Amino acid sequence: MGDIGYLAPEIILLIGGLFIFCLDLAYDPGVGKKSGLSYMALSALFLTAALVAAVLQLNISDPEAGPKVAFSMMTIDNFGSFIKVTIFSGMILTTIAGGRYMNRRSGNQGEFWTFFLMVSLAMSIAASANNLVLIYLAIEFLSITSYMLAGFLRENRRSNEAGLKYFLYGSIASAVMLYGISLLYGATGSLYLHDIAAAFSEIIGESTEISGLAFAGLPAMLLILAGLGFKASLAPFYQWAPDTYDGSPTPVATYLSTASKAAAFAVLARFFIVAMASFQVNWVPVLAAFSIITMTMGNLAALRQNSVKRMLAYSSVAQAGYILMGLVAVTSNSPSAMDGLNGVLLYLFAYLFTNVGAFLVVMALEETVNSTHISAYRGLIKRAPWLAVMFTVFLLSLTGIPLTGGFFGKFYVFGAAIQRQYFWLAGIGMINAGLAAFYYLRVVREMFFTQEGEGEVLDVPMALQTSLLICTVATIWIGVYPSAVLEWVSNASVQLLSVVP
């Protein structure tokens, strides 16, 4: 199979996307027709196939053997495969749950699910790319499809605003990133992450002085961080996120805040750990500062929100800050059990199920009572007990309470920070965790502490319930018995760290 075999997930997604696209040309079901759901089903099918392919790659490749390279620009390693598994899981859950939601709101089902597969393809490429141009193309591909998905509900002004805002911020971020890439190319003469790393380590050598062309590395690093930070919604590049998440169709907001973020973190990790290895002393304080600002800003803003969807948008900004904490504390030379990269991966995995679940609850409320305002959650325990219980699990996981996946995510990133003796960073993370509990608990309070609430028992669609149940089970499973996931995580990070020059 060779190189082609390594690209199996991408190829499946590409074929799937084109297939739905062609099918859509031939057959257009129209708004709200049952047959519109068939596109959703096809999309879920192809995503599942891609997931299976990624899981197989994860299990087949021997962690000792070192990464494989496909067409010289894609590194197929456990790290990339793990990220792909994470991304595809999120996309499948979103697809199954969001089918009816989209079908009721838009007639262009074929178009939507084509884009949906294409977005997955873009993220998948981003997770594996080891060449800056391919990284740029993947990010750009991801962005452009995301702009269209965010603004997909053409008659809805909020959705239009979401798409436009995302586009305006995004295009500037891409340009800035491209400038950073060109600086790196100028300084090192290569676009491959490894070659860049090798060139820099030759210039800098053993000395800690930065001299000559290596000076270009610092601005380039910041510019690229700005571009990727935009995708990962790090402060101060996050202003688009609340408006876009809030205005987008909820399935789109769901993947933007989870899978898309995972892809951005994969690229960030690969870029900083591999290409910028020589600059670790320089980027650690920068990322630490970003991490602190991101979690603090996100949490402070989330405290004031009355729309649960918007609150989750800010919360997902804050969560990115915690994840970044793991990247700050990466030890590239001697990875230990609680390495920062393990923290990033475990956090991303646990966070994906948790946050997808939380957005799906928002979707369920939108589907039934057509509101995202916190008052719609009042007395939910009476109207939809299981929905309230599952949402509580997700909110507790986001807070970081044990027996949920979110706890072990935080445990690992805090652990990595303590291991590197960044006590102040861990301390600020600690205060933030307390702060965040306020707004997560506020929703729990609304749902449980009163039984008043208006309205009848909610009728949540079966497919949505299934997705929610999977998210709940996964969240608790990671929280109770994290060993299995930790095995994958450490295989993934060992392989990425092993190639660091």
Add this chain to the structure above:
Amino acid sequence: MESPDSIVLTILLFWPLVAALLVILLGRSDSLIKKGSIWASLLPLGLSIYLLFAYDSNTGGLQFEQFAEWIPQLNAGYHIGADGLSIPLIFLTALLSTLSIYYSAGVINERVKEYFFLMHLLEFSMLGVFLALDYVLFYVFWEISLVPMYFLIGIWGGANRGYAATKFFIYTLVGSVAMLLAILGVYFATGTFDIVEAAAAQPFAGNLTLASLAFWGFFFGFAFKVPSFPFHTWLPDAHTEAPTAGSVILAGVLLKLGAYGMLRIMLPSFPEASVYWATWLVGLGAIAIVYGAFVCVAQTDLKRLIAYSSVSHMGYVMLGIGAAAAVMTPDALASAVNRFGLSAEAIQDSAAMALNGAALQMFNHGIITGALFFLVGIIYERAHTRDLARFGGLATKTPHFYGLMLTAAFASLGLPGLAGFWAELFTFRGAFAIMPYWAAFGTIGIVITAVYILYRIIQNVFLGEYDPSKLTHWTTAQGEHADGPTDMVGFEKVTMWPLIAAMFLIGIYPTPLVKYFNQSARELLAFVQNLI
């Protein structure tokens, strides 16, 4: 050592979880849930009594230990066990849980299924904290004990319950995250999450700065729970708003988790830092005793008064722990010998006594304050107010209630012959030999305690002439209209008498209980002495 008995602890621990799930799955009717829950809660109680007898005090140490692999990547395992310190506390947990469930069956009629689910879950998490010998496991149970209590306060609490529940949750959460960081620090210093192994490895030995950081990390976690002055501000709100059984468990068991953590983790793991900061512990404890007592005198709400009395009484625990900590290490012991001119044995005895006093106070406070909160709940069910100004002269109207309240209040005050006395005697006797000034300062609290118990509670509520115009609306325990205060009914008496009996038993013959505590106090001191 795995013994055939070791499965007992696992059954004891997980049974409440099973019961909680059964409530959700099989709870078809309210009466079935209530009956089933009462029966289910008897099993942990029975097992905890079995532990009291099965624990071999001649061998001492941790017994009934059980290991299983959990997260091998982190070297964190399922390791549980019990010793002389935890076994009486496990019994206390099971006893108060059973009584709370039994009492709640009589008064809770709203959202019954959720309520009993949460009660079982709460018992599960509290037992877990007392049994866990692995930091990750300990932390997991520690944190999840927040969740059921949060819902209990928030759903079945008083008018201001949302605020109180959130405050309770956030305060303890911030404290426990600080503890989490300290746990991680210990892990990186020792390479293990096992509490026993980590203590034996002495993390940060010789590095007082790091040891102090870890010490304070743990201290924040535990102090919020105890609660130690000045971290106590959540407690009056949480107690006042919580439903009766919630207050009982909160005061009776949850507050003990903090003090237990200090004894189980802080003293053995960071002896040098403990010696260094011991004066702080003692000082905070003594301030809490006096301050809490003074605040009690000013209260107008009966339940709030008892809540503040918890702050005061948990101060004794801190005082005892701090005093013992001050002379733990050989160096500290030697300098204490020089300072006081006493023999090393005498000072060791005093330290052991202070520890015994602290542990005994934990147990007794659980029994006494648990009883007091039940009694407040009983009067609240009838009067629907806790305003002290509206009570008076109840002694003649509700003699049974008066008698029980009198007993519990006097036990709380430390009257000889009742349980509270021994704890105060031991604590002050032990602390006096080590930190005389702070101990003397703390004794002011005893006097003030007498003031608020005798004046605010006994005189205000029970003595004097009964004046019907003070409070016109009375109901019976079942919520039916009544013309005046009615005395306790059957299920309330059944709830109260075991606690009252325990007060007398321990008050008259404390030896069996002290034997357990003394065993582990001696072991702790010997462990630290023999480290070097």
